[in-house]
Amino acid sequence: MGLPIDFTKLKAHDALDIAVYAEQEAQEQYEHFASLMDADGKADAAAFFRRMAKLEDRHRAQVAARRAELFRDVPVSIRNVTSWGVEVADQSKLDAKLTLRDALLVALEAEVRARDYYSEAMEHLTEPQVNELFGELRDSEIEHQRLLKAELEKL
Numbered sequence: 001m002g003l004p005i006d007f008t009k010l011k012a013h014d015a016l017d018i019a020v021y022a023e024q025e026a027q028e029q030y031e032h033f034a035s036l037m038d039a040d041g042k043a044d045a046a047a048f049f050r051r052m053a054k055l056e057d058r059h060r061a062q063v064a065a066r067r068a069e070l071f072r073d074v075p076v077s078i079r080n081v082t083s084w085g086v087e088v089a090d091q092s093k094l095d096a097k098l099t100l101r102d103a104l105l106v107a108l109e110a111e112v113r114a115r116d117y118y119s120e121a122m123e124h125l126t127e128p129q130v131n132e133l134f135g136e137l138r139d140s141e142i143e144h145q146r147l148l149k150a151e152l153e154k155l
Contacts, residue, residue, distance in 0.1 A: 005086075005117070007124035013071040015121045016063055016130065017078045019137070022086035022117065023060035026110065027053045029088045033103045045100045048151060052107070055144065056087070059137060066133050087114035087141075101155055108148045115141035 005018065030053035037046035087110045098106075118138035122131045 005084075005120075007121055010121075010124070012125050012127040012130045013067060013074045013076075014078050015125055015134075016067040016071070017076050018084055018086065019063045019117070019121075019134075020060055020067065021078075021080045022084045022088075022114065023056050023063060024080075025084060026087035026114065027056035027060060029110070030056060030107070033098070033107065036098055036103065037100060040100075042100055045103070045151075049103070049107075052144065052147070055140075059140065063133065063137070066129070070127070070129055085113070086117045087111065101152070104148050104152050104155075108145060108152070111141050111144045111148060115145070 007015065010018075030049045034046040034049035034053065037043075037049060115138050118134040118141065122134050122138070125131055125134070
């Protein structure tokens with residue numbers, strides 16, 4: 001799992017930086033799931049995970065743009081040197097034998113953690129524009145959960 005995050009010690013730009021890193025991690029995880037499904041001959045599942053990866057990349061770009069807009073002159077003080085664990089699976093749950101069901105369940109857990117990250121951040125940050133963005137992202141994570149549940153129901 002990732003690092004515990006204490007929002008009481010973070011500035012808004014720090015929370016945005018972590019969100020950029022977390023969305024990038026999520027994108028990479030979905031791309032990994034897509035490659036596993038490709039290797040297992042599950043083209044439809046691979047396509048689904050690629051679509052999810054694109055959604056995460058869109059989130060990363062959205063957060064990065066807002067960070068640049070709001071805090072252009074504030075240097076990044078949080079380094080991306082660990083798994084943040086905001087929106088990725090516990091790596092011990094992932095192996096080459098991951099089934100589609102396993103991947104969907106792992107992704108669903110990650111989307112719940114992402115929703116929780118944005119919700120908790122909103123409780124501690126006071127910048128309205130950051131909270132507005134985090135509210136939008138929280139709602140998107142809920143939508144991602146819906147998409148994953150729909151895929152699970154198809155199995």
